[in-house]
Structures are given as structure tokens and as C-alpha cells.
Amino acid sequence: MSSVKLTGSARLPTAWGDFTIYGFAEAPDKEHVALVMGQPDQAEAPLVRVHSECLTGDALFSQRCDCGPQLEAAMQRIGEAGTGVIIYLRQEGRGIGLLNKIRAYGLQDREGADTVEANEALGFAPDARDYGVAADMLRILGVLSFRLLTNNPEKVAGLEQAGLQVLARLPILAGRNPHNHAYLETKAAKFGHQLKAE
Numbered sequence: 582m583s584s585v586k587l588t589g590s591a592r593l594p595t596a597w598g599d600f601t602i603y604g605f606a607e608a609p610d611k612e613h614v615a616l617v618m619g620q621p622d623q624a625e626a627p628l629v630r631v632h633s634e635c636l637t638g639d640a641l642f643s644q645r646c647d648c649g650p651q652l653e654a655a656m657q658r659i660g661e662a663g664t665g666v667i668i669y670l671r672q673e674g675r676g677i678g679l680l681n682k683i684r685a686y687g688l689q690d691r692e693g694a695d696t697v698e699a700n701e702a703l704g705f706a707p708d709a710r711d712y713g714v715a716a717d718m719l720r721i722l723g724v725l726s727f728r729l730l731t732n733n734p735e736k737v738a739g740l741e742q743a744g745l746q747v748l749a750r751l752p753i754l755a756g757r758n759p760h761n762h763a764y765l766e767t768k769a770a771k772f773g774h775q776l777k778a779e
């Protein structure tokens with residue numbers, strides 16, 4: 582039984598080409614979207630990006646993280662390929678929500694905590710995400726095997742555990758800057774993100 586329901590779709594022209602945006606509802610009140618270009622359900626190894634919401638990075642140009650540039654890079658690569666999917670998950674702050682992420686940022690600023698320590702100080706797991714919903718959305722879209730744009734091995738494992746086939750992990754290195762240096766180092770050291778060019 583899928584935890585998400587497809588609720589509608591529409592054209593979404595972007596700077597990188599024309600996508601179709603699909604709305605998904607997850608009970609009780611979460612809303613997710615998928616951007617689809619071309620016919621990834623017919624393609625042999627389409628590009629897929631599973632992107633976790635980051636309001637500060639995706640919409641407000643924050644340089645504390647690399648989320649906005651990664652999203653742009655993924656849309657550009659899918660535009661160049663002509664086919665692919667962006668699953669945009671409303672798992673802000675690695676699943677703790679926007680307001681808790683801002684509290685975690687405050688602890689990092691005032692107490693020198695890294696992202697993991699700040700989450701733990703607030704009583705959260707270091708990473709509270711789950712990729713089952715993303716897997717359900719991909720299944721509804723008919724995309725069962727694909728190449729995944731990510732540096733995060735947990736994302737690959739999470740989607741595979743949910744029954745999908747990740748044919749390859751493609752690195753997505755974008756948006757490194759002096760403000761996110763420590764954040765990226767923590768991702769590599771504590772979450773095993775692969776951040777070296779391959």
C-alpha cells in the first residue's frame with residue numbers, strides 16, 4: 582500500500598526546459614512534488630535526483646549549504662539529457678522542519694556545534710529522513726531503475742531497501758563556498774558523503 586497519492590499534474594516550463602509537475606499527498610498533511618521531463622518510464626537508465634527541501638538554500642540563496650546549486654545542477658543535467666525526474670521531498674532540515682533547522686543553525690553559530698551535534702542537542706536524530714515516500718512516488722511514475730544524482734550513500738541504500746534499482750550513483754558537486762566548507766566536511770566525515778571529484 583502506497584503512502585502517497587498522486588493528486589494532479591501540470592506543465593512547468595523552466596530555464597532548463599519543460600517539465601511536468603506532479604503533486605503528491607502524503608497522509609496526514611505533507612505535500613511533495615515531482616518534476617518529470619521526457620518519458621523516464623520508457624528510458625533505460627534515466628537520471629533521477631531525490632532532493633530534500635531546503636527553503637534557505639533552494640529559495641533564499643543561502644550559502645550555508647550546497648542545496649540550491651545542487652538543485653540547479655540536477656535540473657540542468659536532466660535538461661541536457663532530455664529525460665529525468667526530480668523528486669522534491671518536503672523533508673526540510675533533514676526531516677526536523679524549518680523552524681528546528683533555524684534553531685540548529687543558531688546552535689552552530691553560538692556554540693560551534695556541527696550539524697550532527699546541533700541536531701542531537703535539540704533531541705533529534707542526526708538525520709531523520711526516510712526515502713520510502715520518494716520510492717513510492719517513483720513507483721507511481723513508473724521509474725523503477727535509474728541513475729541517481731547524489732553524494733549520499735544513505736540515499737542509495739534507502740531507495741534500494743525500498744525495492745528500487747539504483748543502476749549508478751552520479752556525484753553532484755556544486756556550490757562549494759567559504760561559508761559551507763565546515764558543513765560539507767561534516768557531511769563527508771559523519772555521513773560518508775562522497776565529495777571528491779571522481
Ligand SMILES: Nc1nc2c(ncn2[C@@H]2O[C@H](COP(=O)(O)OP(=O)(O)OP(=O)(O)O)[C@@H](O)[C@H]2O)c(=O)[nH]1
Binds near residue numbers: 634635672676700730
Ligand atoms: N538539521 C539540519 N538540516 C540541515 C542543515 N543544513 C542543511 N540541512 C538540510 O539537509 C538537507 C539536505 O541534505 P544534505 O545532507 O545536504 O544532502 P543530501 O540530500 O543528503 O545529499 P545529496 O543528495 O548529495 O545532496 C536539506 O533538507 C537541508 O535543509 C543543518 O545544519 N541542520
Ligand SMILES: [Zn+2]
Binds near residue numbers: 635637638646647649
Ligand atoms: Zn540546504
